[in-house]
Amino acid sequence: MTKGKSCPICGKPRSTEHTPFCSSRCRDRDLVKWLDNGYAIPGEPAKVPTGDDEEDL
Structure with a gap:
C-alpha cells in the first residue's frame, strides 16, 4: 500500500496494485463514472454539425 x-x-489507503485506487471495485466505479459522462471539463458546448451548412464540413 502507498x-x-x-x-x-x-x-481508504491506496493499493500499489490498483493505484490510484484501493481496490478493483473503486477502479471499476471510476470507469463507470467516465463511461456515463459523470466527469466533464468546463467550457462552451461543442458545436454539433447539422449537415445544412458548408461550414459544418
Missing part, C-alpha cells in the same frame, strides 16, 4: 495518499473514490 502511504500518505488515499483512494479518490472511498478515501
